[in-house]
Amino acid sequence: xxxxxxxxxxxxxxxxxxxxxxxxxxxxxxxxxxxxxxxxxxxxxxxxxxxxxxxxxxxxxxxxxxxxxxxxxxxxxxxxxxxxxxxxxx
Numbered sequence: 001x002x003x004x005x006x007x008x009x010x011x012x013x014x015x016x017x018x019x020x021x022x023x024x025x026x027x028x029x030x031x032x033x034x035x036x037x038x039x040x041x042x043x044x045x046x047x048x049x050x051x052x053x054x055x056x057x058x059x060x061x062x063x064x065x066x067x068x069x070x071x072x073x074x075x076x077x078x079x080x081x082x083x084x085x086x087x088x089x090x
Contacts, residue, residue: 007060012038015065019072023080037072045071 013031016038020026029037045067049057057067 008039009035011060011065011068012036012042014038015041015068015072018069019076022069022073023076025076025080037075038068041070041072041075042068043071044074045069047071048074 013035016029016034016036017026019037019041020029020034042064046057048071049055049067057064
């Protein structure tokens with residue numbers, strides 16, 4: 001149980017970091033922001049994939065990572081649009 005939580009945090013941090021590199025917000029974000037973006041991104045990406053395909057993405061695999069990164073990129077794009085592209089320091 002505890003190991004699963006730690007793995008999800010690491011998975012979320014990795015996905016959030018990759019998404020922040022894609023969206024060029026990495027210099028504005030810290031480790032906790034990357035984790036939060038990755039975890040919320042997993043929910044967004046999972047919801048979109050399930051809605052569009054009817055299939056759930058589960059487990060720790062490449063497809064899950066890609067879906068999480070997609071969701072995190074969408075989240076960062078929304079945040080950037082709302083903030084008007086202004087820098088945010090975590």
